[in-house]
Amino acid sequence: MTPPEADTVLVRYGDIGVKSTKVQRDMERTLEANLRAMLDIRNVTCELDWRWSRPRIRTDADAATAATDAACDTFGIVSASPAISTEPTMESIREALSETAAGSEVEGPFAVDARRAGERDDHPFTSKDIEREGGRAVWDALDDPEVDLEDPARTFHVECRPEEAFVFVEKRAGPGGLPLGSQRPLVALLSGGIDSPVAAWEVMKRGSPVIPLYFDFEAYGGVDHVARAIESARTLAGYAPNHARDLRIAPAGAAADRLVSDVGPTRMLSLRRFMLRVAERVAEETRAAGIVTGEAIGQKSSQTSANLAVTDCVTDLPVHRPLLAWDKQEIIARARELDTYEDATIEAGCNRIAPDYPETNASLEAVEGNEPDLGTLVAEAVAGIERVEP
Numbered sequence: 503m504t505p506p507e508a509d510t511v512l513v514r515y516g517d518i519g520v521k522s523t524k525v526q527r528d529m530e531r532t533l534e535a536n537l538r539a540m541l542d543i544r545n546v547t548c549e550l551d552w553r554w555s556r557p558r559i560r561t562d563a564d565a566a567t568a569a570t571d572a573a574c575d576t577f578g579i580v581s582a583s584p585a586i587s588t589e590p591t592m593e594s595i596r597e598a599l600s601e602t603a604a605g606s607e608v609e610g611p612f613a614v615d616a617r618r619a620g621e622r623d624d625h626p627f628t629s630k631d632i633e634r635e636g637g638r639a640v641w642d643a644l645d646d647p648e649v650d651l652e653d654p655a656r657t658f659h660v661e662c663r664p665e666e667a668f669v670f671v672e673k674r675a676g677p678g679g680l681p682l683g684s685q686r687p688l689v690a691l692l693s694g695g696i697d698s699p700v701a702a703w704e705v706m707k708r709g710s711p712v713i714p715l716y717f718d719f720e721a722y723g724g725v726d727h728v729a730r731a732i733e734s735a736r737t738l739a740g741y742a743p744n745h746a747r748d749l750r751i752a753p754a755g756a757a758a759d760r761l762v763s764d765v766g767p768t769r770m771l772s773l774r775r776f777m778l779r780v781a782e783r784v785a786e787e788t789r790a791a792g793i794v795t796g797e798a799i800g801q802k803s804s805q806t807s808a809n810l811a812v813t814d815c816v817t818d819l820p821v822h823r824p825l826l827a828w829d830k831q832e833i834i835a836r837a838r839e840l841d842t843y844e845d846a847t848i849e850a851g852c853n854r855i856a857p858d859y860p861e862t863n864a865s866l867e868a869v870e871g872n873e874p875d876l877g878t879l880v881a882e883a884v885a886g887i888e889r890v891e892p
């Protein structure tokens with residue numbers, strides 16, 4: 503909940519804080535630029551007040567919720583709180599608490615939780631004093647007050663610093679992770695289905711921008727297949743306003759034709775190997791440090807642990823699979839949160855390419871023995887890549 507007179511959003515980060523001073527400063531600079539870009543693209547009226555380890559967004563009551571939303575969609579940010587700022591005196595804190603309580607709907611018991619930062623003599627009171635006196639102010643402002651310090655339905659937080667105090671009621675969770683751009687990019691195989699956008703988002707969360715790569719299986723794909731991939735690239739770009747890369751669309755109808763006519767049970771593995779070879783070429787061009795896919799152990803016949811091993815032999819680049827150990831239901835839940843779930847039920851092209859009895863425990867020799875020379879197919883696909891701005 504945003505306090506009615508909120509004028510500041512307190513922003514917190516996590517993993518950055520455990521880095522060495524130099525790395526932390528670099529990451530903070532990246533985070534600052536990313537948050538600024540996120541606020542800009544969403545037209546949030548505010549000033550970013552960047553302080554070492556304690557960023558704040560100065561805004562007004564109208565824009566405080568939008569500023570909090572923007573912060574909570576920015577990688578690296580663990581939580582954000584829309585707050586009322588006030589003088590660091592007991593009287594002002596009581597007033598801010600009273601105002602916040604009067605404007606909130608409190609169903610059930612409340613508590614006041616106060617933290618003081620700074621030197622001992624910065625304030626003539628302790629955090630316990632704030633909790634006691636602040637609690638009284640809240641009590642007086644509510645219609646039917648009830649206190650439970652152990653299990654409150656609503657907590658009124660006070661953060662008292664030497665120069666300023668803040669009152670807030672919500673610590674909204676952000677994605678956490680590291681600032682986008684603090685790692686080298688990765689090529690993301692993006693089908694537009696349920697899994698691959700989630701996988702791409704997961705590596706973005708750890709700081710890697712993604713270069714989305716989609717294979718257009720032409721006659722084998724559904725009509726909306728390309729549109730679906732463009733849409734999920736666009737959704738991902740919304741989390742990366744200053745790091746979004748063009749979606750690359752590689753024509754793959756000819757490769758699919760060839761594999762369907764020439765290869766039996768190991769067909770899907772050769773198809774994956776074709777995709778990884780094209781991704782490798784895109785990585786060379788974009789200085790990407792690896793490839794990311796939405797595969798999970800055992801989810802499909804091509805994704806058994808044995809088959810994943812054979813697939814990876816085709817490239818020297820690391821193939822990252824952030825969803826490797828996730829259950830489908832977890833992936834679906836995350837896709838819904840990220841807004842990449844819709845359209846995912848449209849039939850994927852790969853299903854029409856799959857053989858009736860796919861191999862689940864392939865050996866490298868068998869796959870290589872059945873596989874046509876991928877070189878020409880890869881070269882054609884790379885030459886035909888089109889770029890679409892997200």
Ligand SMILES: Nc1ncnc2c1ncn2[C@@H]1O[C@H](COP(=O)(O)OP(=O)(O)OP(=O)(O)O)[C@@H](O)[C@H]1O
Pocket residue numbers: 690691692693694695696697698699715716717718719794795796797801802804850851852
């Ligand atoms: N047309 C495509 N373009 C780009 N990448 C693809 C395409 N099809 C599959 N992939 C990549 O291969 C992975 C495995 O694809 P597959 O179709 O076997 O599984 P899936 O579980 O249906 O994946 P998704 O839900 O991401 O489509 C995907 O997560 C994605 O990274």
